[in-house]
Amino acid sequence: MVTFKTDKEIQVLRAGGKIIAKVLRALVKACKPGISAAQLDKLAEELILGHGARPAFKGYRPHGALKPFPGSICVSKNEVVVHGIPTSSLILERGDVVSLDLGIVYKKFVTDAAVSIGIGRIAPKAQKLLKVTQAALEKAIKVCRAGNTVGDIGSTIERYVKSRGFFVIKELVGHGVGYSIHEDPNVPNYGQPKSGQKLEPGMVLAIEPMVSIGVQGVFAREDGSFVTRDGNIAAHFEHTIAITKKGPIVLTK
Numbered sequence: 001m002v003t004f005k006t007d008k009e010i011q012v013l014r015a016g017g018k019i020i021a022k023v024l025r026a027l028v029k030a031c032k033p034g035i036s037a038a039q040l041d042k043l044a045e046e047l048i049l050g051h052g053a054r055p056a057f058k059g060y061r062p063h064g065a066l067k068p069f070p071g072s073i074c075v076s077k078n079e080v081v082v083h084g085i086p087t088s089s090l091i092l093e094r095g096d097v098v099s100l101d102l103g104i105v106y107k108k109f110v111t112d113a114a115v116s117i118g119i120g121r122i123a124p125k126a127q128k129l130l131k132v133t134q135a136a137l138e139k140a141i142k143v144c145r146a147g148n149t150v151g152d153i154g155s156t157i158e159r160y161v162k163s164r165g166f167f168v169i170k171e172l173v174g175h176g177v178g179y180s181i182h183e184d185p186n187v188p189n190y191g192q193p194k195s196g197q198k199l200e201p202g203m204v205l206a207i208e209p210m211v212s213i214g215v216q217g218v219f220a221r222e223d224g225s226f227v228t229r230d231g232n233i234a235a236h237f238e239h240t241i242a243i244t245k246k247g248p249i250v251l252t253k
Contacts, residue, residue: 001184002176002183002184002185002197002203003176003178003179003183003184003203004200004201004202004203005178005179005202005203005204005242006202009109009178010202010204010242010244010249010251012106012107012109013109013111013178013204013240013242013251014242014249014251015106015107016053016104016105016106016109016110016111016251017111017113017240017250017251017252017253018252019048019051019053019104019106019111020102020103020104020111020113020240020252021113021252021253022047022051023044023047023048023051023102023104024100024102024113024115026043027040027043027044027073027100027102028100028115028117030043031092031098031100031119032092032119033092033093033094033119033120034091034092034093035091035092036087036088036089036090036091036092037071037075037077037084037085037086037087037088037090037091037092038086038087038088038090039088040073040075040086040100041071041072041073041075041086044072044073044102045058045072048072048102048104051106052106053104053105053106054104054105055071055072055073055102055103055104055105056102056103056104056105056110056112056181057069057071057072057073057074057102057103057181058071058072060181062083062182062224063182065224066222066224067224069083069085069224070085070086071085071086072086072102073086073100073101073102074086074099074100074101074102074114075090075098075099075100076098076099076101076234076236077090077092077096077097077098077099078096078097078098078233078234079227079228079231079232079233079234080099080225080226080234081099081169081172081210081212081218081225081226081227081228081234081236082099082101082114082172082210082225082226082236083101083224083225083226084099084225085223085224085225092119093119094119094120094121095118095119095120095121095122095123096118096119096122097116097117097118097119097122097126097129097130097233097234097235098116098117098118098119099114099115099116099234099235099236100114100115100116100117101113101236101238102114103177103181109178109179110177110178110179110180110181111177111178111251111252112177112181112206112208112238112240112252113206113238113239113240113252114208114236114237114238115237115238116130116133116134116235116236116237117130118130125213126233128164129166129211129212129213129233129234129235130235132160132161132164132166132211132235133161133166133209133210133211133235133236133237134235134237135160136156136157136160136161136189136209136211136237137157137207137208137209137237137238137239139156139160140153140156140157140207140209141207141239141241141248141250142156142248143156144199144205144207144241144243144247144248145199145243145247145248146199146200146243146244146245147198147199148198148199149193149194149195149196149197149198149199150185150186150187150188150191150195150196150197150199151191151192151193151194151195151196152193152194152199153174153187153191153205153207154187154188154189154190154191154196155190155191155192155193157189157190157209158190158191161189161209161211166211166212166213167211167212167213167214167215168189168190168209168210168211168212169189169211169212169217169218169226169228169234170188170189170190170217171217171218171226172189172210172218172226173186173187173188173189173208174186174187174188174189174205174206174207174208174238175187175205175206176203176204176205176206177204177205177206177240178204185197185205187205187206187207187208189208189209189210189211199243200243201243201244201245202242202243202244203242203243204240204241204242204243204251205240205241205243206238206240206241207238207239207241208236208237208238208239209236209237210234210235210236211234211235211236212228212232212233212234212235213232213233213234214228214229214230214231214232215230216228216229216230216232217229218234238252239251239252240252
């Protein structure tokens with residue numbers, strides 16, 4: 001069931017979103033060759049707790065997962081699209097593409113955001129992949145207006161990504177968020193215009209294009225992470241968006 005947040009609740013979500021933005025900026029700055037995902041996870045948890053929030057992912061067990069997620073953030077490298085486990089053995093190296101994904105609970109409300117970056121100098125095609133995925137998110141946000149539909153969001157992402165020579169990952173989707181980590185509706189990164197759930201004021205959505213160089217899709221590892229079938233790199237950008245009468249508000253900016 002789709003939930004609707006009040007103006008007061010959206011203001012709380014906005015405060016939580018600002019915390020996420022600060023934590024993500026600090027994590028991006030810390031992403032140097034040689035640092036481990038476990039070190040990034042420790043830094044993230046310290047920062048989240050220091051802002052009076054708590055990690056939303058830690059201990060959360062998504063539908064179908066064999067066990068709860070062990071970290072405060074997801075660190076997904078190269079062919080790992082999402083849900084990468086932040087272990088001490090996962091070391092960032094020059095040329096890697098890394099996705100940092102985190103959610104927090106602030107005053108009982110959940111916000112969710114992600115960013116992908118290159119470590120040092122990365123291949124030109126990887127640079128283009130990052131730019132295209134981020135631009136797809138920005139274009140999708142512009143259509144997050146009351147009266148439009150979930151299909152409008154997905155078709156906007158898919159058309160732009162395809163026009164730039166890349167492929168959306170159809171097995172993984174965005175979602176509602178706010179009272180819990182995953183709420184209705186699902187928000188695929190593909191679709192038909194004017195189809196699906198109608199957007200209404202008070203809806204809060206996690207919009208998250210996940211894009212790959214290859215077209216073969218993904219599979220789930222035993223640890224719950226999702227990996228491209230062909231081993232090609234992927235990128236992931238995400239913001240939490242509130243639908244309002246005056247237009248979309250990016251809560252995690």
